[in-house]
Amino acid sequence: MSNLEKYNEAFMEVFQIGEDQLTDDLKYQSIETWDSVGHMMLMAALEEAFDIMMETDDILVFESYPKGKEILSNNYDVEF
């Protein structure tokens, strides 16, 4: 699985959404399932998928689908 596929998989599984909803508009609280609980689940899923440990600040600024990609590629060497 490519990194993008792994990334998408985590979003779709945790938020119970389809691939068509993975857009630049997908943000924290833009859908009901991305609440604080969902956020924690997403972080857990991504840490497992990429075998990383995310820093506090990165978890807190991970506010959208595109922002997350930026954080993972800049700070955790995950290439998309």
Added chain:
Amino acid sequence: MLFDFNSYSNNVFAIDDNNVSYSYKDLWEYGSELNNNFETLRNLCFILCTNTPGCLLGYTSFLNYGNVPIMADDNLNEDLLFALIDNYKPGYLWVPTEKESKFEGYVKKYSKWDYSLLKRIDFKHVELFSDLALLLTTSGSTGSPKLVRLSYKNIEANTKSIIEYLNINSSDRPITSLPCHYSYGLSVINTHLVSGGTLILTKYSVMQREFWKRVKEEGVTSIAGVPFIYEMLDRLRFFRMDLPSLTTMTQAGGKLSLKLHEKFGQFAKESGKKFIVMYGQTEATARMAYLPPEKCLDKIGSMGVPIPGGKFSVIDVDDNEITTPETVGELLYKGDNVSLGYAECLEDLQKEDERCGVLRTGDMAKFDSEGYYYIVGRKKRFLKIFGSRVNLDETERLIAQDFKDLNCVCGGVDDKMFVFITDESKKGEIKKYLSEKLTFHPSAFNVVVIDKIPRNSSGKILYSELSKYYK
């Protein structure tokens, strides 16, 4: 009066997310102004709860002047919300002004701080038991009409006791990490309003940057959390955050894992903070026990000792008191904070004290040789999902109502409900339904398809046979 703000009227009672400060003097004066809108005494007032100054204005005014609030979750599913209102037909509603148009059959009487008082058009005065002060939901999310009836004495006793063992004073500045319709969240509010402290009211969660910004900017001194919040803090690498003003962390609302109990206890010890594991139920207003912070690491897994003024006993199946340590029985609590009883309909609000200071907790517990108590299980069929009680039988009934002919059984462990069905095609739908109806994140539900529901010869469901799935 429960809340007499006169001796600290110049203190700030709350600061909101926009950095606006609200004084106790205003809370007092507007509380009196709000009360002028009632034509009768002892009215039933439904509050749609948010952690905002407006919500607390209604709450404190109603309690001070003898009107009886029903505290409801602002996020409650709308069908369930209207069913709850219909069940109790409250004479007044105190709701966020932006939501006032949702309530048909009510007209506006007064507005302050983004909240509005609405009066029922076919208002009828109802009798309420003289000691009845406040009504809280138990299994909030299933919309069960079952409410806990609390008296003035209950609130006063529990508030005083918590202030004593947590040593709360006017310099304390807690942040609202829990909703105020929830007894634990409300206890944080009560104890600080009675002490003249300042509540940092926020709509943000611990998973948001803004929350921590508020903690730092406002010099927050304490934070309260259910087990799930502590899991989030752990994942956030909370231990690496620099939060010098934060001195106290309390935990209740379910049993914390032993691992996190130890981890937070250790962190508190090393950083000179206090981590206090506690135990309570809405049926006891909020709190029944606490683990003194200096004992935190010696007694991992324990919820401590009774709060000042409270007493525990553990009883066996024949209701005899167990006197031998490490023996499991049902936990009984005695104290002035034990609620009057339950209400399920309007007529029940006339009922008197049915418990007389004694509560059968429904929790199975034991004590060690030094008198520290441990919860080991539950007698009743419910789970705590992210700190809120969810009754499994009620959940099964909800599903049965909306999915005719579906075989369905609910079980699970805290923070993870297992729903067993035999019809594979309904799997996704059930998960979505429960998440929307009970307003919990879908990850709290695990729908498992099994061949058939295990039953004994008389047709009773064998819940124990399903426990192998919970590992």
